[in-house]
Amino acid sequence: MVLGLAIETWVIIGLSVLGLLLLMSFMASLYRKVGPHEALVVYGFRKKRVISGGGTVVFPMIENCHELSLELMSFDVAPQQDLYTKQGVAVTVEAVAQIKVKSDTESIWTASEQFLTKTDQQREALIKLVMEGHLRGIIGQLTVEEIVKQPEMVGDRMRSTCADDMNKMGLEVISFTIKEVRDKNEYIINMGRPDVARIKRDADVAAAEADRDTAIRRALATREAAVARAQADQDRVLAETLSLAKQAEATRDLEVKRAQYVEVTKRQQAQADKAYDIQTNIMQQQVIAEQVKVQQIEKEQQVKVQEAEINRREKELIATVLKGAEIERQRIETLAAAEKQRLIAEAEGRASSIRAQGEAESEIIFKKGDAEARAMNVKAEAYQEYNQAAIYDKLLTSLPEVVRALAAPLANVDKITVISTGNGDATGMNKITGDLTKMAAQVPALFETLSGMNMSDLLSKVRGIGDKSPKPPDSLPPVGGTSDAPKSNGK
Numbered sequence: 001m002v003l004g005l006a007i008e009t010w011v012i013i014g015l016s017v018l019g020l021l022l023l024m025s026f027m028a029s030l031y032r033k034v035g036p037h038e039a040l041v042v043y044g045f046r047k048k049r050v051i052s053g054g055g056t057v058v059f060p061m062i063e064n065c066h067e068l069s070l071e072l073m074s075f076d077v078a079p080q081q082d083l084y085t086k087q088g089v090a091v092t093v094e095a096v097a098q099i100k101v102k103s104d105t106e107s108i109w110t111a112s113e114q115f116l117t118k119t120d121q122q123r124e125a126l127i128k129l130v131m132e133g134h135l136r137g138i139i140g141q142l143t144v145e146e147i148v149k150q151p152e153m154v155g156d157r158m159r160s161t162c163a164d165d166m167n168k169m170g171l172e173v174i175s176f177t178i179k180e181v182r183d184k185n186e187y188i189i190n191m192g193r194p195d196v197a198r199i200k201r202d203a204d205v206a207a208a209e210a211d212r213d214t215a216i217r218r219a220l221a222t223r224e225a226a227v228a229r230a231q232a233d234q235d236r237v238l239a240e241t242l243s244l245a246k247q248a249e250a251t252r253d254l255e256v257k258r259a260q261y262v263e264v265t266k267r268q269q270a271q272a273d274k275a276y277d278i279q280t281n282i283m284q285q286q287v288i289a290e291q292v293k294v295q296q297i298e299k300e301q302q303v304k305v306q307e308a309e310i311n312r313r314e315k316e317l318i319a320t321v322l323k324g325a326e327i328e329r330q331r332i333e334t335l336a337a338a339e340k341q342r343l344i345a346e347a348e349g350r351a352s353s354i355r356a357q358g359e360a361e362s363e364i365i366f367k368k369g370d371a372e373a374r375a376m377n378v379k380a381e382a383y384q385e386y387n388q389a390a391i392y393d394k395l396l397t398s399l400p401e402v403v404r405a406l407a408a409p410l411a412n413v414d415k416i417t418v419i420s421t422g423n424g425d426a427t428g429m430n431k432i433t434g435d436l437t438k439m440a441a442q443v444p445a446l447f448e449t450l451s452g453m454n455m456s457d458l459l460s461k462v463r464g465i466g467d468k469s470p471k472p473p474d475s476l477p478p479v480g481g482t483s484d485a486p487k488s489n490g491k
Contacts, residue, residue, distance in 0.1 A: 030057045032065055039068045039101075039108045041116065050105050050112075068112050072100045072174060075124050079132045082184075083139040085147065091183045093139060093147070095158075097131055098174040099166070111170030127171070134161045144187055151178040292433065303400060310397060332373030336366045403440050 033055025034040040040051040044063030049056070058065045077097050082090035101111040115123045138157045139147065147154060158176040166173055182188065343365070448454060 077131045094180045095178045107170035336369040
């Protein structure tokens with residue numbers, strides 16, 4: 001019992017499910033849906049309606065439906081008959097048109113009224129008839145040149161002209177494009193011939209001008225190349241000339257510098273040799289100068305000895321011969337002392353600022369008077385007592401002064417440069433001393449000329465006079481043959 005109830009329950013459930021599935025399948029078969037590229041036109045019990053991009057339930061027997069494509073339709077518009085232009089020229093025009101049903105409900109209802117029961121071929125044929133008619137009218141308003149050269153203008157006119165008729169059919173013209181325009185009389189071909197001829201002419205002219213320009217430029221390029229080549233040759237020759245000139249100058253400078261170097265070398269060598277010779281001469285001159293100095297010192301010493309001898313003989317002469325002159329001297333000294341005392345007294349009366357000056361002047365006057373008195377006394381006695389021997393003595397004692405006067409010009413010489421040639425025995429300073437010796441040797445001849453006496457005779461007489469004169473025991477032999485005659489007189 002329980003098992004039977006369970007089976008019945010499962011059977012009822014299965015049947016219910018099956019019925020539900022059948023109901024759902026039936027309902028699904030009643031539901032019609034369309035995509036966005038098409039429209040569903042439903043008409044019947046619930047009146048007409050348009051479904052686009054959706055779906056609806058269409059009950060059978062009380063409702064019916066048809067699908068209407070909303071896709072773009074593209075077809076050729078090529079009338080079989082010739083189309084005549086505004087000029088009366090028959091042309092054949094082939095075009096392509098893109099047309100579709102508008103998306104609004106009113107246009108879909110209008111298109112469904114016109115084309116719902118027709119096939120695509122029938123629909124395209126109807127649309128082509130309308131398009132060809134409008135195309136014929138538009139071509140008749142245009143010239144061949146406008147059709148050929150302005151195809152966009154033809155398409156714009158077609159869209160604007162067909163718009164009303166297309167709206168009445170629920171359609172719209174998306175585009176209209178002319179593919180080809182041709183004619184049987186070759187009008188289009190001949191129409192392009194002037195342009196072709198002009199273009200060909202322009203092309204020939206342009207080619208000729210291009211050839212001319214090419215020839216001109218080629219000639220210019222050739223001339224410039226020749227000028228450049230000539231300039232390059234000139235520059236090359238100039239560069240070679242300058243290079244040779246530079247080489248010559250360099251060679252000349254090198255030779256000049258070499259000659260200068262040789263000259264400088266020789267000059268320096270000569271200067272070195274000359275400096276050596278000069279230094280040698282300088283050393284020789286220094287040696288000779290030292291020798292001259294030694295000789296001069298010897299001469300000076302001899303002169304001093306002679307002067308001492310002369311002073312001695314003068315004193316001896318004063319002591320033995322000039323007694324009367326001594327008395328006169330004393331007298332003059334007394335007068336000078338008196339004068340000195342007088343001057344001193346006068347000087348003391350003056351200002352103390354000039355006392356020293358007065359004393360100095362009185363002293364000078366005194367000494368001067370004393371010296372003058374002596375000289376006068378000596379001269380007086382000497383002149384009174386002079387004999388031939390005294391004259392001989394005066395002449396002989398004057399010989400050193402004569403030699404000194406002869407050698408005096410040499411004292412004014414600041415520098416002596418001796419150039420020795422090496423010829424002869426007397427060279428350099430030896431030549432100078434030899435010349436001085438010769439000058440001194442000429443003094444006796446000068447003495448003989450002045451006195452008229454022979455030097456040898458004079459010296460023999462001096463010796464005889466000396467033998468006759470008494471000589472003090474402390475006196476030296478007379479120098480130069482000075483006469484002792486005054487001493488023999490007993491004064």
